[in-house]
Amino acid sequence: MNIARHLTIMAKARPDAVAVKVPRGRVHDAAGEKIDYLTLTFSDLHAEVGAWEANLVKRGVREGDRVLVMVRQGLPLIAAVFALFRMGAVPVIIDPGMGMKSFLRCVAHSRPRVLLGIPVARFLSRVCRRAFRSVEIRVPASSSPLARIKAQNPESKIQNNTEVSNNGLAAILFTSGSTGAPKGVCYKHEMFEAQVRSIRDTYEIEPGEGDLSMLPVFALFSPALGMTTIVPEIDPSRPATLDPSKIVRAIQQENVNNSFGSPTLWNKIADYCIANNITLPSMKRVLCAGAPVPAALWEKARKILPNGKLHSPYGATECLPVSNVNGDEMLQNKSACAGACVGRATPEIQIKIIAINDDPIAALADARELPPGEIGEIIVTGPAITREYDNLPAATAAAKIKSGDTIWHRMGDTGCLDADGRLWFCGRKAERVETAAGPLYTEPCEQVFRAHPQVVRCALVGLGARGSQIPAIVIQPASKHFDLAKLAAELRALALAQPHTAGIAHFFHHPKFPVDVRHNAKIHRLTLAAWAASGKAEELKS
Structure with missing residues (x-):
């Protein structure tokens, strides 16, 4: 079935329920400063999607067309993608944070006929003509004013135009390329349908809950689940610049129940809450993905979520969710397995x-x-x-x-x-690092060294040819001022305390780890390995 049908269902069943809230500034009342939101009901959102669809058809977009979507997060992204689903076109979504060279390579490979984009995207397509050579139609991406929609159609008549291309290609979503070249993943509507079903059942999500997703693409599930999408005040191209106070304010003001974000982002939010003695009683669940959740964050979550749980869903662009584990289960986990527990299959x-x-x-x-x-x-x-x-x-x-x-x-x-x-x-x-004594795996090894208070991040890397690699640990220190010899001795002591890390005797420090833009959590270990082997790296020696 066409995944866009869920919006039609919600617009019929709950037309006056709030679908999307978009921040547009600040207002003041007797209680103080508040976030001012543009609010759309499910009936409004359905009409908005219809307006986008009508505009796309008018400009020559056809069923089956590949449409490169380069729009702002929140309402434009939701409306654009659901409109494309409804008309049977194929949205192509590429993370611009992967770097310009990789991004342009993905554009050229996906061969879009249509570009639906903001002004800077349309300008880029004119400058980088080779990558965009397949583009025949350029559609400006500006959200239709809701007042005009209602003036044209006061009844917001709900139609179901989702009986096209249900068994064909639904979308192309690109992987982040954290350990290789980004690849376009082909989705069919039935796969999206299975994802919606799995997310709803795994997390017991109910219509009417409020969702604040810090990954724009994940927010596309909210309308299909009947949730209210609270658009966060965050720059998705630079998630590391997140202001936790803005996220906390939105959660408190809107009584948010659900949020999706990387461990890096939620660690910042949790630290802010603990420092300011804040709890988030409305939250039922926080979904942390993109990298393993550190042990400290599980403990922090218990302090700030009195009525909710931190969850760690495991999956990938090609399949999500695969498994899930929550905070309660983490406390009970006793196993002979090494690594990070990511729970049972969904x-x-x-x-x-x-x-x-x-x-x-x-x-x-x-x-x-x-x-x-x-x-x-x-x-x-x-x-x-x-x-x-x-x-x-x-x-x-x-x-x-x-x-x-x-x-x-x-x-x-x-x-x-x-x-x-x-x-x-x-x-x-x-x-993985293939030593003469056998393989070493990143998560079991890195867990040992993350326990050191001076270590913000660490990465296992291999020096030399596979099969005879020398294992080393690169750390990102918590401060610029530390005793190199003392830290080296302490890291070596940690290594000797565990059988699987006893052979690690080389340690390097790097001021700022290269990480992915999408989650700001995945470490580019192969880049660090090349740096450590280049001769430019400074080794810690006791």
């Missing part, structure tokens, strides 16, 4: 651990499944699992395994299943 998802293999695996029968407790490669299947990358047959072959009509996706991650069926994440497969 409804309709199956998980297996197979022996690590860097080559394509054509059939599941060719893979060797590992028993509980043994670290290997994570593969998953289910109705939300995407089946291919856009026009990348080699990448598809490397990431997909067939078993009859079933497709298993290779997550590109290492991990293990424990005896109770919980999944433990051990790090990206491409970032």
